[in-house]
Structures are given as structure tokens and as C-alpha cells.
Amino acid sequence: MPVGTVGSVKAVPQDVLEELDAQIILGNTYHLYLRPGHELIRSLGGLHKFISWDRAMLTDSGGFQVFSLGDLRKVSEEGVSFRSHLNGTSHFFTPERSMEIQIALGADIVMAFDECTEHPADRSRVRDSMELTLRWAGRSKDYFEAHKHEVPWTPESHPLRKNRAKDGAPADSSAPTQALFGIVQGGMYADLRRESAERTVEMDFPGYAIGGLSVGEPREQTFEMIAAVLEILPKDKPRYVMGVGYPDEIVRYAGMGVDMMDCVLPTRAARHGLLFTSEGRINIKGARYAQDQGPADAQCRCKVCARYSRAYLRHLFVAGEPLAAVLNTVHNLAYYLDTMRAVRHAISLGDNSGFLSGGARPERL
Amino acid sequence: MPVGTVGSVKAVPQDVLEELDAQIILGNTYHLYLRPGHELIRSLGGLHKFISWDRAMLTDSGGFQVFSLGDLRKVSEEGVSFRSHLNGTSHFFTPERSMEIQIALGADIVMAFDECTEHPADRSRVRDSMELTLRWAGRSKDYFEAHKHEVPWTPESHPLRKNRAKDGAPADSSAPTQALFGIVQGGMYADLRRESAERTVEMDFPGYAIGGLSVGEPREQTFEMIAAVLEILPKDKPRYVMGVGYPDEIVRYAGMGVDMMDCVLPTRAARHGLLFTSEGRINIKGARYAQDQGPADAQCRCKVCARYSRAYLRHLFVAGEPLAAVLNTVHNLAYYLDTMRAVRHAISLGDNSGFLSGGARPERL
Numbered sequence: 001m002p003v004g005t006v007g008s009v010k011a012v013p014q015d016v017l018e019e020l021d022a023q024i025i026l027g028n029t030y031h032l033y034l035r036p037g038h039e040l041i042r043s044l045g046g047l048h049k050f051i052s053w054d055r056a057m058l059t060d061s062g063g064f065q066v067f068s069l070g071d072l073r074k075v076s077e078e079g080v081s082f083r084s085h086l087n088g089t090s091h092f093f094t095p096e097r098s099m100e101i102q103i104a105l106g107a108d109i110v111m112a113f114d115e116c117t118e119h120p121a122d123r124s125r126v127r128d129s130m131e132l133t134l135r136w137a138g139r140s141k142d143y144f145e146a147h148k149h150e151v152p153w154t155p156e157s158h159p160l161r162k163n164r165a166k167d168g169a170p171a172d173s174s175a176p177t178q179a180l181f182g183i184v185q186g187g188m189y190a191d192l193r194r195e196s197a198e199r200t201v202e203m204d205f206p207g208y209a210i211g212g213l214s215v216g217e218p219r220e221q222t223f224e225m226i227a228a229v230l231e232i233l234p235k236d237k238p239r240y241v242m243g244v245g246y247p248d249e250i251v252r253y254a255g256m257g258v259d260m261m262d263c264v265l266p267t268r269a270a271r272h273g274l275l276f277t278s279e280g281r282i283n284i285k286g287a288r289y290a291q292d293q294g295p296a297d298a299q300c301r302c303k304v305c306a307r308y309s310r311a312y313l314r315h316l317f318v319a320g321e322p323l324a325a326v327l328n329t330v331h332n333l334a335y336y337l338d339t340m341r342a343v344r345h346a347i348s349l350g351d352n353s354g355f356l357s358g359g360a361r362p363e364r365l
Numbered sequence: 366m367p368v369g370t371v372g373s374v375k376a377v378p379q380d381v382l383e384e385l386d387a388q389i390i391l392g393n394t395y396h397l398y399l400r401p402g403h404e405l406i407r408s409l410g411g412l413h414k415f416i417s418w419d420r421a422m423l424t425d426s427g428g429f430q431v432f433s434l435g436d437l438r439k440v441s442e443e444g445v446s447f448r449s450h451l452n453g454t455s456h457f458f459t460p461e462r463s464m465e466i467q468i469a470l471g472a473d474i475v476m477a478f479d480e481c482t483e484h485p486a487d488r489s490r491v492r493d494s495m496e497l498t499l500r501w502a503g504r505s506k507d508y509f510e511a512h513k514h515e516v517p518w519t520p521e522s523h524p525l526r527k528n529r530a531k532d533g534a535p536a537d538s539s540a541p542t543q544a545l546f547g548i549v550q551g552g553m554y555a556d557l558r559r560e561s562a563e564r565t566v567e568m569d570f571p572g573y574a575i576g577g578l579s580v581g582e583p584r585e586q587t588f589e590m591i592a593a594v595l596e597i598l599p600k601d602k603p604r605y606v607m608g609v610g611y612p613d614e615i616v617r618y619a620g621m622g623v624d625m626m627d628c629v630l631p632t633r634a635a636r637h638g639l640l641f642t643s644e645g646r647i648n649i650k651g652a653r654y655a656q657d658q659g660p661a662d663a664q665c666r667c668k669v670c671a672r673y674s675r676a677y678l679r680h681l682f683v684a685g686e687p688l689a690a691v692l693n694t695v696h697n698l699a700y701y702l703d704t705m706r707a708v709r710h711a712i713s714l715g716d717n718s719g720f721l722s723g724g725a726r727p728e729r730l
Contacts, residue, residue, distance in 0.1 A: 007680065011687040015668065036655065036680045044658060044676055052672045271687075290401065293409060303380065307417045311409055315372065315401045322376040322636075322690050 001058060001262040002333055006031045007041075007051045010267050011325040012333065014053055019303070020333050021341075024056035024108075026262045029101055030065030033091075034084055038104040046106030046152035048159030056160065057107040058262070061098045061140075061183070064211070064243070067116040075115060077132070095139035099147065099180075106152045107178065108160065111209060112140035114183040119215040126187035130196050133185045141203060144180045151178060181207040181240065188221055190228040197232035207238035209260075214243045223252070230257050247276055247339050248358075254343040255356030266336045270328035273317045276335040278361065282310075284328065289314040302334030366423060366627040367698055371396045372406075372416045375632050376690040377698065379418055384668070385698050386706075389421035389473075391627045394466055395430035398456075399449055403469040411471030411517035413524030421525065422472040423627070426463045426505075426548070429576070429608070432481040440480060442497070460504035464512065464545075471517045472543065473525065476574060477505035479548040484580040491552035495561050498550045502568060509545045516543060546572040546605065553586055555593040562597035572603035574625075579608045588617070595622050612641055612704050613723075619708040620721030631701045635693035638682045641700040643726065647675075649693065654679040667699030 002009045002017065004025045009017055017025065027047055032038060044050045047057055066073045066082045073082035079094030098113035113136050117129040153159060158176040182205035186192035200208060210229050213222050226241060233239050240260035241253055250261050266276065273284045277297035282289075284296070295305035296313060304313075304327045316324035339361070346355040353359055367374045367382065369390045374382055382390065392412055397403060409415045412422055431438045431447045438447035444459030463478035478501050482494040518524060523541040547570035551557035565573060575594050578587050591606060598604050605625035606618055615626050631641065638649045642662035647654075649661070660670035661678060669678075669692045681689035704726070711720040718724055 006684045006686060007677070008684075008686045008688045011691065013688065013691060014672065035684050036676075040655065040676075043656060044674070050674075050677055050680075052674075052677065290405065291408060307379065309409070309415075309417075311401075311405075312372070312415055312417065315415075319371045319373075319400050321371060321373045322687060323373045323378065325687050326376065326378060326691060 001026045001260065002336075003028075003262055003264045003267060004051070005264075006035060007047060009329075009333070010271065011322075011329045012267075014051065016330060017053075017333075018055070020330070020337055022055070022333070022337060024058060025053065027057060027059045027105065027107060028065060029059045029062040029098060029105065032059070032105060033062065033101050034086055038101040042104035042106070042152045045157070046104075046159065048106065049153075054159050056109070058109040059102050059105050059107040059111065060242070061102070061111040061113040062093050063098070063111075063114045063183075064116045066093060067118070075132075077135075079113075080115075095136040096143040099140055099143040103144070103147055103150050103178065104152065106159075109207065110144070110178050110180050112137045112180060112182050112205070114185060114211055116212045116215070117185055117187045119188065119212075119217055121187055123189060123192070126185075126189055126192055129187070130185045130192055133183065134196065134199050137182050137200060137203060141180060141182075141205070144178075148177045148180075151176075179206045181205055181209050181238070183209045183211040183242070184229050184233075185212045186225075186229075187212060188217055188225060190224060193225050193228045194232055197229045201232060201234065205237075207240060207260075208233045209240040209242050211242045213241065214245065219249070222249075226253060226256060226258065247336065250336070251339060251343055251356060251361070252358065254340070254347075255351070266332035267329050270332040271325045273324070273328065274332075275313075275328060276332050284310065284313050285317050286314070296331050297335065300331065300334060300338070302331050302338075304328075304331040304334070366391045366625065367701075368393075368627055368629045368632060369416070370629075371400060372412060374694075374698070375636065376687075376694045377632075379416065381695060382418075382698075383420075385695070385702055387420070387698070387702060389423060390418065391423045391425065392470065392472060393430060394424045394427040394463060394470065395458075397424070397470060398427065398466050399451055403466040407469035407471070407517045410522070411469075411524065413471065414518075419524045421474070423474040424467050424470050424472040424476065425607070426467070426476040426478040427458050428463070428476075428479045428548075429481045431458060432483070440497075442500075444478075445480075460501040461508040464505055464508040468509070468512055468515050468543065469517060471524075474572065475509070475543050475545050477502045477545060477547050477570070479550060479576055481577045481580070482550055482552045484553065484577075484582055486552050488554060488557070491550075491554055491557055494552070495550045495557055498548065499561065499564055502547050502565060506545060506547075506568060506570070509543075513542045513545075516541075544571045546570055546574050546603070548574045548576040548607070549594050549598075550577045551590075551594075552577060553582055553590060555589060558590050558593045559597055562594045566597060566599065570602075572605060572625075573598045574605040574607050576607045578606065579610065584614070587614075591618060591621060591623065612701065615701070616704060616708055616721060616726070617723065619705070619712075620716070631697035632694050635697040636690045638689070638693065640678075640693060641697050649675065649678050650682050651679070661696050662700065665696065665699060665703070667696050667703075669693075669696040669699070 002025050005028045041050050066080045069082050073080050081092045095113040102110040114133040115129050182200040184196045186196040238259045241258050244261050275282050275296050278299040289310040292310035342361050367390050370393045406415050431445045434447050438445050446457045460478040467475040479498040480494050547565040549561045551561040603624045606623050609626050640647050640661050643664040654675040657675035707726050
């Protein structure tokens, strides 16, 4: 899922996201709450309508963002008090408040409010944090069940309805609502991860996320934690690892059974001139590309690779042109989305090429 | 002509410029010379190929840009010495050097090297400056005639050839070259303007520009100077006023017989949140637009107005999102290019609506 922090996948217009065949994008509750504000978005019909996006959307709970604020936030049983990174004003997020905001935003998938445990942390601290997340999951679910019909759209105006009709799917006449996913925590302790997963599954969410990873731990530890949790999460519900990763990581996790991932890496790296290609990462500002007439990635079929040379992309980046961010981001998203298409293709073929277990990506689908 | 300073119309991909039906864009010789350098662009096949643009291009002479450097430049009979605004390195532009660079860039229309006279300036200073520009025009032409076949493309690889073929026009088998336009100066003195025009026309260029306007003078004076010069410039050759203007100005000048104009206004204003609309200019950051679900301009048929609300455009701008520059620029260019389409339509109808003489723009073409 490309990340659209404040309601925009940075530098990419929505029609280009559609051309790239992005099926779902993510919005950050913390950022949208601060600016432009969830009440404004509710009054304008919800996030889909506000940003003009009639495909699926997911909002996170705000938990990870306030966790990232460090000294600006304070956690209690009730919730998290924090100061805005924009202007220092004080705010208080609780599970109920996070649900209220996410219902107002109206994304299709919303996330339970959790505490992202810091890393490293000792076992008793991780257990306490995990227990807090479990209590908050219960409170999130209770509030959500009581208020889930307060979404800013009606069955008739549901943002995905138009798309469903286009796809020839039967019109769904039942009242549409959001899907609330639970989040597994447990730090870097496999037994706590398993316990968190079991107790979250007992609460019966329509999908489950694995949070609190990619917080500075070694990659093999991330892998172990995901593996431990996947043994427990039901296979017939979406399983979502939050905040990962590099292209080889998302292939590996998908091969393990992960269905959803999000990461700012393709978009953020693009704005720093880092391009993902079938030959590895390249830093486009390198002098070696000054006269390189080839595309960013000879294997890529995106519109940027079809039209522009590395020499031109390098020039745009070095000259500080705003077009650099646009073109680099379009390419990186194409690379990531192509990677996931290759994953789906490999799954449909039973992975006879070994792609999902670390083999080379098939050259063409 | 949208301005593409360093080989990119800021924030807009080339395919979007094509969708907007931009027929020609401008590049700045001064900027391209400094970065990435004309020799690099020559080695990559010229500017069209470098930026992937197979429609017409024009490069200015660099004269206006070095004029804008103020204390960083020094003018002599031979040329202008200046320091780079990027890193302070010393450079020297002469008419011959400007031609050499512009031939290396390979745009379809190139401009004689001129001195843009400062404003205000007294009559004797303006006369001296005008005489210098006339001598430089002669030197520009001499160098150009001797070197015009040194363009970075061949008849077969000419960047416009593909487009011509698409349009069904007969393939031009003669060796393609560039068109060198002369530039009229003369400050704010109508008689000097006329003399400059007469003596430039005597040199027989394939097109003529009026330079040294929009340098701080009142609009009526700009109008008077253009009117004085247009009496003299041949009607059967392109007449180009450099560096103008607001939408109502370009309509007025077109009505007077001006064929070409360029201005950074639509693109630069867009990046500052200023949008041109059929109801006048709006500053999208205004709080009044926070809940405005209407498009930037209800009369506009561009893809931005078709999809996004003022509320969303305001949010993007206030949040500092890179997409703000992209969408605002696309809209402003659409507004300007639509204005010129309305001008051409009015001309074809004999302007029976009075649009070209200050009447309202026809609502639909």
C-alpha cells in the first residue's frame, strides 16, 4: 500500500496512482487529525471524497505516530497525551478517540489503537505494553461496534460502490461499514508475540496486523517475529505487517503468507533520489548517470522508464526541480506494485520458479 | 509558451504538457548552460531528446537572465561577464557564445543576444544600449549563419519530424535548421523602439521579438511600446513579446497582432498558491476555501478541475504537499492555454464577440 500521509501519496496525482493500478492507499490518522482535521473531512463526505479516490483506503490508529514523537508524548492507561509536531498544541488520543476520528475519516479499513513498544525493551516492559495494547484493542472494538454506522457516507454514496459497479460485481445493498483490524504486539519475544496473537484473535477481528516491527531490530528478528505470529493468525483473514519494507523483504513476507504491507520507503526514497530497480538500488544523483541514456530500469514498463533517461532524471534531481520527486516516485511505486504483481503471479502458479523463497523475480509476467 | 527553465516546466511531466496541448515550450540558455551544460546536452542529442519532448522549443539568448544578475554582471562591447548565481564561478557571454550554446541545445527557435535595458533609463543610455543590441544582433546572425548546421540532430533524427509525420504533413527532406529571431529594444521611447524595429527588420530575421518590457513600467507604457513596434514588424512573420503577462494582457496583445508570448507567471504563481480562474485570481490558501467543494474554476475543463475540490487544493497547499505545485500548475497552464485557444477561435471568427478588444471571454469554444 502506497502511503498517503495527509491524504496525498506525495507528489503523485490520483489518476497516476490509478494508472499504476494501486488498489489501496494508506492515510495517517495523526496527520489528518492535525491537518485538515477529521471533522472537516467528515463534513466533506469523508476521506475518499475529499481526496477524490474511489478505491480502497486504510487509516492507521495514530499509535505509531504518537510513539514516534518521543518526548512530546506521555502514555497512561487511559491513552496518550502528546504535543503537535506542527505547533506544540496539546492533544489526547484514547482508543475511543482514535476510533471516533477514523470513523469520521471513513476509510475502508481502520486500525485498533495500540502502543508500539520501543526497541530495545526488557521482557516485563514488553509484557506490560502488550497487555495495554490488548486492553486498548477491546476498548477500540467496543467503541467501534457502538459507532460504526456513523461513517460519513451512506450505502448509496459509498465510495467503493462506483468501482464495484465498474468491475461488474453485484451491487451490495447492505449498509456498508468499515473493517476494524486488531494489532499484534509483543516486542522481540516470540512467546509474547504468540500470546498477543492468540488473545487478539480471540477478540475476533476481520483482519490482523503485526505492529511494532521495523523499529531498529535486525532483519532476521523481524522475520522470526512474523513467522511466530503467522502460525497463529487465521489464514482466511487478511494478515498485514505494518511499516515494511525493502522489495526483497516484501517478497519474502508475502511468501510466508502476509497479505498486506505498507511502507513510506518507495515514496520517501524517491524524494532523496534513490531508485529501486531490477538491478538493485541506484542513487540517481551519481555523476556516473550524467550521460546515461538508458531508463532508470530497463526491465520496468512504467511511464517514467518508457520516456525518460537516467541522465534527465539525474539532471532534474541535481537541479532541485520539483519534477524529480514526481518522476522518481512514480517509478518507485511502479517497481513496488510490479513486485506485488509478480508475487501474486507466483502464488497463482504455485511458485514453481522459487521467487517467493528467495529466487530471482520473473523477468516478465 | 510555458516556461521550462532548466528543461522542465516546473512540476509538470511532459505527457501532461501534451495532454494540455502545449505546442511549444521555452528553455533558458543561461540556466541550461550552467546546469547540466550545453555540451552535455549536445552529446545526448540536443534538448528535445534530453527532455523527451518532440514538439517545438525555443531558447532565449541568456541576455535577460544575465541582466537580472545585477551586480554579478558587467557589460562591455564584446559581451557580458557574469558570475554564476549557483556557485559564483566566472563566465563570459558574447553574441557568438550565446549562438554556440543555443545551436548545441538545438531548440527550434533561438534568440539573438541582446542587452535588456534597465528601467528607468534616460534617452542617451537607452540609445547606446539599443545600438549595442543592434551590433550584437548582427554578430549573432553572422555566427548563426556560419554555424547553423552544427545542430545536434540530422534531418532524419530531427525531433519534430515524428510529430510532423503524425500530423500527416509532408515529410520535409531539406536539412532542418533553427530559426534565429531578432530582438527589438529601445526602452520606453517610442521613437527609439521604432528605429530599433526598422533596423532589426533590415537584418531580415525569420521572426522578431520585442524585449525589454515588463521591467517595472506601467502597463499602459508596455502597451504603447508594443503598439509602436507592431506598426513596423512585418505581419507575415512571427511577432513575439517576451516575458508577458497576465491573462487579460495576453488577450489584448494577441488582439493587437502579437503571435507569441512567454511568461513564468502561470507556473510560478501556481507554486505560491495563486490560481487563475474565469472569475479572476484566487489565493487557494485562504480559509474561505477550506470547505469549498467546488473546482478551482467551474468554467475550466482541465483534469484538476474535473477531479479535485478547492478544499483539497487548499489542504495540499497549506500542508506543504508536493502535489500542490503539480495540480496548481496544471490548472494554471490549462487556463493560459485555453485563453490562447479562445484567442485563436476569436480571430478565426473575426472577433465578432469583441473578446480581443477587451470583451468577456467566450464561455465555451
